[in-house]
Amino acid sequence: MTLPGLVVICFGRHCLVETPDGQRLISGALDRQVHITRLDTHRVQTLAPADLARVRVVAAHSDAIAFGDDVGGLWLSRAGAPARRLVGHRATITSLSFLPSGRLASAGEDRTLRLWDATTGVPMREVDLRDPVTSLAFLADEAQL
Numbered sequence: 001m002t003l004p005g006l007v008v009i010c011f012g013r014h015c016l017v018e019t020p021d022g023q024r025l026i027s028g029a030l031d032r033q034v035h036i037t038r039l040d041t042h043r044v045q046t047l048a049p050a051d052l053a054r055v056r057v058v059a060a061h062s063d064a065i066a067f068g069d070d071v072g073g074l075w076l077s078r079a080g081a082p083a084r085r086l087v088g089h090r091a092t093i094t095s096l097s098f099l100p101s102g103r104l105a106s107a108g109e110d111r112t113l114r115l116w117d118a119t120t121g122v123p124m125r126e127v128d129l130r131d132p133v134t135s136l137a138f139l140a141d142e143a144q145l
Contacts, residue, residue, distance in 0.1 A: 015067075019060040028055030028067050036065065036080070047083045049075060061098030064118050066106070068093020074106050076121055086121050088114050097136040107133030 014029045028034045034047040034055060053069035060066075063079045072089035074096075091109035098104055104118040109132045115125040 015055065015058045017058045017060045017065075019065075020062060024060075026058050026060050026065050026067075028058045030054040032069075034058065034065070034067050034075075034083070045080060047075075047077060049073075049083050049085065051085075052083075057093055057096050059096035059098055059104070061102055061104075061118070064098070064102070064104075066096050066098070066104050066118070068096055068106060068108065072108065072110060076104065076116070076118060078119075084121055086116055086123070088112070088123055088126065094132060094134050095136040097138060099138050100140055105136050105138070107136055 014027060017026045023039055025037045025039060026034065032048060032052050032054060036045040053071040053073055055067050056070050058067045064076065066076050068074050070092045072091050072093065074086040074089055074093055075083040076086055077083040089106065089108050089110050089112065093106055093108040095107045098118065102118050104116040105113065107113045111129045111132055113127040113129060113133060114123060117124055
């Protein structure tokens with residue numbers, strides 16, 4: 001069983017995630033591009049911001065996708081719009097997770113956990129950690145990470 005919106009495959013060179021509606025597959029790779037594939041038509045939209053490094057992780061929620069690269073770049077795209085960069089991380093993004101409410105959590109090798117308003121891209125909270133984070137998940141009530 002797969003849970004839409006969660007990373008279903010992430011290995012070496014590629015990360016894949018299915019959107020919650022089950023209609024699109026989001027993939028990122030070391031080629032510095034993110035591909036959004038409609039599963040019904042096989043039509044592909046490519047996002048490749050100029051300063052995007054190698055993509056390490058992708059996440060999807062409702063009409064939003066997020067992706068992180070290996071130099072701390074975090075990107076957010078809503079409803080197929082061009083991706084915009086969310087500034088804050090200083091090292092590889094290792095994990096992304098959309099909360100059920102639509103907020104975005106990111107973590108990485110810079111030993112920070114960040115919470116973002118995924119509608120506006122505004123940072124909401126930053127938590128300094130002792131160690132790098134490799135995976136994020138929230139309970140459905142968002143009370144615990």
